[in-house]
Amino acid sequence: MQEAMINRAKQLLADGAVNRVIGWKRGEFAYDITPAVFETAEELEKEFVYDDFTAANVSKYLVKESKKEGKILAFLKPCDTYSFNQLTKEHRVVRENVYIVGIPGGPKLDAEKIKAKGITGILGVKNENYTLKIDTVYGEEIMPFYEAILDKCATCKSKKHVVYDELMGEEGDVLDSNRFDMVEKLENMTAQERFDFWRDQLSKCIRCNACRNVCPACTCEKCVFDNPNSGVENKAPADSFEENMFHIIRAFHVAGRCTDCGECSRVCPQNIPLHLLNRKFIKDINSLYGEYQAGEDTTSRAPLNDYKQDDCEASIVHERGVE
């Protein structure tokens, strides 16, 4: 796949169809992958990577990149296309300046899960019949492939590309995923149990803002938490209770806009399951206002910017679930 992508990218560069390519490159470790922009065939040859660790959603980078001179080639996984569409809808990316090549998605691997097996010094991985062969500085290790995949890939919602200019490989379908299982499990706990769960989780937050920085729905020119006029400006946590405010508001601001790409939880250094907050909103929206998948199209009205005269009352919260 990587070879084919590099070749196609070189071709498009050579044709002058695009003048840049956004993809991924490797850092210090095999699993240390970051999105990167390539401008020449040489750069592509040297550094372009696409493998089991290239999970990062590059669509957010296009907010800036698509406003530059010339067209950029973006390789988008199915989940990334939802984010891209949502950004197009909100006028955050310039669609005409992006040439989208849809590529098959994951499941991608979670290096932390491999390390949790006591496997360290990872140099590279290979998936052979769903057995993961891990090349380490200490020799080869194996583990079942599906035990090493990212949580967000384990609950994948769709293998379909909702926007692209060309497609590499087969087009997939929207999946019947079990992504709301954990939300439901929490809903069925008592309020005290839920509170304890979230208290444990949110108190781990160090306000590094990784979730905010990676989130393709969080593309504000200036975040409300950085704005002195918002009344909620704050930089770093001085008290764990601050996290209530930050994470609730962040989830609320992306409600109806979050495509459930799962990047927030993937990048959280404290492993807080932040995506559950977003999924709670998605689940509520689906059940109260009708099925809605953000990013599926570029024209529908976001559920929070819409209403029906016979919408349920807020008291519905009191009437359902476990107290």
Next chain:
Amino acid sequence: MQRIGVFVCHCGTNIAATVDVKSVAEALGHEPGVVISQDYQYMCSESGQNLVKNAIKEHNLTGVVVCSCSPRMHENTFRKAAAAAGLNPYLVEIANIREQCSWIHKDIASATEKAIILGKAAVAKVHLNAPLTAGESPVAKRALVIGGGIAGIQTALDIAEAGFEVDIVEKNPTIGGKMAQIDKTFPTLDCAACILTPKMVEASQNEKITIHSFSEVTDVKGFVGNFTVTIKKKARFVDETKCTGCGLCTEKCPMKKVPNEFNMGLDNRTAIYIPFAQAVPKVATIDPNFCMMMKTGKCGVCSKVCSVGAIDYKQEDRFIEQKYGAIVVATGFNPIKLDKYDEFAYNQCPDVVTSLELERLMNAAGPNGGTLLRPSDKTHPHKIVFVQCVGSRCDDSKGKPYCSKICCMYTAKHAMLIREKYPDTEVYVFYIDVRTPGKNFDEFYRRAVEQYNVHYIKGMVGKVTPRSDGKIDVQASDLLANEQLHIDADMVVLAAAIEPDKTARPLATMLTTQMDTNDFFTEAHPKLRPVESATAGIFLSGACQGPKDIPETVAQASAAAAKAIGLLVKDSITCNPCVAHSDELMCNGCSSCEKVCPYGAITYIDKEFKMPDRTIAVRRVASVNPAVCQGCGACTVACPSGAMDLNGFSNNQIMAEVDAICK
């Protein structure tokens, strides 16, 4: 540094009896920024206001907090007082310690404590108040009236009378509307045409009035004082400026089998037609669905006989754009379709007619020249049954939940006219209630019963069945006598409910005005602003706002005209300064705010920004039109970055109040 003055009102004993006003003034005097804190018996009195004014001058105050009654009561009073003393009126805040404190709490200690907290919240807020200046927006001195029925005509005449240009847009080839189809009017029984047609002529001859007949509004942009409207002048295939209305073409046209809308399809007209003799403008129109020339290219008779060469088969729709300061909606009503009412056999039997059809049947210019004959066999009916509330006051989906209001009276009129002209005809009226509120209305109804011996029967008609002998079997219940009735009628007349014209809903969307679930336009206030819509600059005239009879329609039409004139006489309008505004540096241009704005006040512009690295970036940013924004604040919450904020109720101000209360 802020210099805030606090003024605590006793309101006689209204506040002072439950709130210790002295300690409130004392406590608030210690709040940061407060330089003077006083109490007074009646702060709203002239001497109370002088106290405020003098303090503003003496202490050079930057903000004023008045602890008194509800801001809904005296906010304006104190704002004016502040302005008179040279302080921006929007630097005044009211703490409501009467309605929401002294009047509802009995315990002096807790009421005083709460009053202090409310005062602190107001002080905290006023710290963040910014001086606001109301903007001004110019007014285009021209009005648009949409709909050319009696409502539109009256409104246009009144506005023109005041000296302003008015355009009437009427979708039909002639103005006149429903009233032109009516035979006589209640409760005076004078002829509708005799009172309407002079008004139509007056409108056409008034040099301030332009009539766009056979036209539609297709686009509305702008806001109060400054609307830009696109009007589609539909092709009528006759040059309006040349046609003299001689009618020769309509006589010669070979296509004579077109259902005549004006006579409710009860007779036929030609493909080129003038709806009725007194039409305004009296100009022929070709119906392209029936014209042989248009359909087959063979004929051209009208073109040949037209001595002025007005016929133009190639005419196309034209669009004109015009600026208006005010728009009056007068789109009127229609009787509902009775397709769903199988029990009344309306679709099965030609002798079951609606009341409007009866009007035409009785009209001298109608299909029978004014002689009442059954549509089926042109014989004289001897027994007529009127059914009231067909589709009105209906709780199922077939009809309308409201009372159509005019049916009781026109049915009494019909019954009376028939009994007067044809004393040998028996008339039965089935009703739920007879509703006759209106000047001389009940007297009129009683005349129908007492002098004309119309049989009024309280009860509903269950089934109407046409019989093979030409009679119609009417099955009904008499609720007062508690018996079932069968009447072998010659004709049945259904008082069909009326509903707003179908063009009203799309028009409301264009105008961003509100409608109720029945598609009647909603007035800005049901009691106090009955002829204005909630959208500034849009006024309501006639039945588009709710069922109405002619006198009410005319009264409302003149009222709407007065409101429109009140707007047009101004050179500019003062805008509400408590409007939303977007911080361009923070705006993402995501369009969330636009989606929740009920007034269409937000647009997006591409704007160049100098970036920190000295490059120029073009960004899409929201821009609020302060003349259109009404200050609800929906956009401020839809905005994720907080770029959108509301003057007078900013994020900071409300947050400061929250903090002060929760401290």
Next chain:
Amino acid sequence: MQVNENKEFQPLIVAFCCNWCSYAGADLSGTNRLNYPSNVKIIRVPCSCRVNPMFILRAFQRGADGVILCGCHPGDCHYTSGNYFTRRRMTLLFSMLDFLGIERDRTRVEWVSAAEGAKFAATMNEFTEAVKKLGPNRRLEDLRCRKQ
């Protein structure tokens, strides 16, 4: 949180009221001398749709024990549609607070018209009682803001 002499817990209730209906309704309950507890402190907003979830969270953080939002009845909004947006926003926000384990009875939306003075007073009495039963808000409070 306030503690009075007989040590009964006195909750702090913040009520956001829209200017056109609910604030006028509150005025009416005053005009009619219909009592409700002084625990309730009203903040005037032009429309219920002006209420940002941040205001509600902030109130809780700073020590409010209950927050109630009042607006015009659906269909009667002075600004046509504001309260419809409010309804969706608050439904989702309250559901999220519930999801985080915050007691449901601390939040409420109530539609009160300018004519419903009695409803306003009754609602406030009822809501204050409900919050009183829950005791002080500790789950969403910022401890640094607690009064000494």
